[in-house]
Amino acid sequence: MPLYPLRFEPIFTTNLWGGRRLPAFLNRTVTHNDPIGEAWILSDVEGSPSRVADGPLAGTTLREVFAADPGRIVGAAQAPRGRFPLLLKFLDARQELSVQVHPNDAQAALLGPGKFGKTEAWVVLERDAATSRLFAGFAEGVSANDFRAALATKTAPSTLHSFTPNVGDCLFLEAGTVHAIGSNLLLFEVQQTSDITYRLYDWDRVDAKTGQPRQLHVNEGLACADFGRGPCYPVGPAVAVSNGVRREGLVACDYFTLERLTSAAPFRVGAANQCRAVVCVKGHGELESAGARYPIRTGDVYLLPAEVGAAIVVPATEVTLLECGLPI
Template sequence: MLPYKTIPVFLEKIWGGTRLLNYYKNIEGKIGESIEFDGREHGIPLIIKLIDACDDLSIQVHPDEQTAVMFKDGTCGKDEFWVVLDCYEDSYIYWGFNGIYDKSRIYEATLDGSIVNMLNKVNVSVGDCIYIPSGTVHALGKGVMVYELQQSSDVTYRLYDWDRLDKGKKRELHIEKAIESIKPHNFISLSDITNIYEMESKGHNLITIGNYEYFKAKYVCLKNGESIIQACDEVRIITAIYGHGFLDFKDNRMLLKKGDTVVLPEASDECVSIIGDGMLRYIEATV
């Protein structure tokens, strides 16, 4: 089987925007998510998205496997990993609690919105890499656009949605399920955030940026004419986030440009060659 480009699925969101046009996506309306890869149809437990948050997302949490099964909301949890692709100078995320709170206090705070004052509000920069394990309360802030790698689950429990209206109605909250899913002792440290461009500036062009239980991620930067030979020893999903280059497999050459996601199927004893043309930056995801 040859490497192939995926066909993205676009989802309009109340908080979406138009920046996916910068990634050569043919979109109309306020698109919040471009689902680049959904591995469930191939038996690969990964989903990859480009997310454009032009407004604050809801304060939310994802369950782990045990909690999802208990609520009959699937059979796996939902850990996530973000790489910031674009943001405003003062952009931020909400990421874990800023203190130790019991669940009764958290529940009360969801009712009046004061839960936002209990969360770490963290300024972010382009290139920041952020891991969000299941059970961590979080939200993308206004202006943040990310590459997202996640487990293959669609389950999100909203705690607070800014009292905004969607088509004249408030969106559904899932407070009881969310409270049960929260792991208030998940430790969050700013030192856990790494930045791909800071590492690149120090001469690192092939970087492991995520090595977690359910998925792994690498960042690669290839300058003009530089190449990397990649073994096809497992399924790899490559998403170009800057520039363009080429992917050679046997006698086939594929153009790889910003916004493309390419699946490299497992093929024992085979390899691909990826070549920078000008400059190519991409993220590689594996299980």
């Protein structure tokens, strides 16, 4: 069966720090009133695979599509242990997330086969100017002993570099960077296919459902924390404007590339024989590929398999897309 641009149904997760913005942002409904912290929009994480939303492969999981012939999906890019290597999600932080850290590949491999580290990047979609903060890396001069002492006195956030983000800011976080997402933020995140998080401090809160604090992983987190990692600042995008299309290069690392494209005129996404995922974060229109058109609107993600290659976005209004790629 020929492949085509694959759109996926989001997987919503309930989190005590979450809000209620994500279903409407993704043009979906949910049948419960619990706080929703994340929407996984492209996932090959064990136990949480994305499912194709429409077309001949509707209902098929990303795992099943990928396992049939990985090369048709990723082309010449690497797929460690036969898994799609990226996890894409939206986050709605009504409250602060924990102060946390993620392992690198070598540290994660010690946990067992099929475990990967977590290098990630965020893009700020909405924020509250009065209350929103991002915490990323240690403040200047903070040592490992300073941080350990702050954990003991429950003042860990004060040891981290923090700032009020602007809408559009992109932050790149290598594995080992101690970080936290503050309150009243809506973010897009791209990361390695990994769900390993070590909580170091959780703002002394209690889970209303259990009446207990959430589990911390202080020893594991300290073993993974990079104490040489100072303040992390928003990236300075490489901007190019041509034919009405604004292209911003945000991240190019060993695990993924991230670019932001904005235009009211038709423009190309993807590339021949390369795998890309495009995520609409503003506006709506259509995606044209091989003579067929597919609707695309805020919150949609389309996977463009290497077999499909490039496609054309035809905006109905000005559209902003985030395009994630795999290094070759």
